[in-house]
Amino acid sequence: MTETLIPLFIALAGSEQPARRVWRIVINPFTQRAYPLSLASRQVSLTIEGISQNGIKPHLTGVAQVKVGGGADSVRRAAQRFLNQQDASDHYTQETLSGSLRSIVGTLTAESIIKDRASFATSVKEEAEHSMHNQGW
């Protein structure tokens, strides 16, 4: 694996100090721990049932490709939130996207959801991006 895909993060055990991005470091096993953080893209599938503006209950299925942002800030945020619980990040992403999808479905009519699916998906993406950005995604 290359360094760009899995940078090494260290966090001081039992301290609130933010994780730091390093490429080569000596770990003190008594005071420090190292975790790999994958920057690879991952696929998240979601299925929701929302209520459209005109009262119809559509059953929507979507798929998203997400990854930890490439910037140093994004990597640091993701490391701070999901460093030792990366499996939970998928669930978090799924829930965030589902919430955004439901909120956007509520503002649109069933006709507009069907007719302009691309702009609908873009709206969901924009809605979800803000909250995901805070988590480093």
Add this chain to the structure above:
Amino acid sequence: MIDTFQIQSVDDFSGSLDNLGRPEAALAEKRAKSAEAQPLQEAEQAKAIADEQVAAPMSAIKNMTAVLPGMAGTLTRSSSWRCRPVATGHPPPCHRQSGRQAALVIAGIRE
């Protein structure tokens, strides 16, 4: 960051989405049937007009054919004062004349 996000499917178990396009589908079917029926109607109308144009002279010919024997008899009777038997053995000229008149009447009808 979200690289892509795609909506894969939009379903509705209550059937509302299925019914959304039904008015348009019914309108398209109506237009198609109307477009099919119009040439048929025009063809039927043209056929009826043509039949009528043929039937009117035919009925006139039938009527005249029914009238002609009586007319020929009348012609023969009206010209009988001139039509006397001649001892030559040839048909009398009045018979030829009445026959010619009948032929002229039929030709007029046909025209």
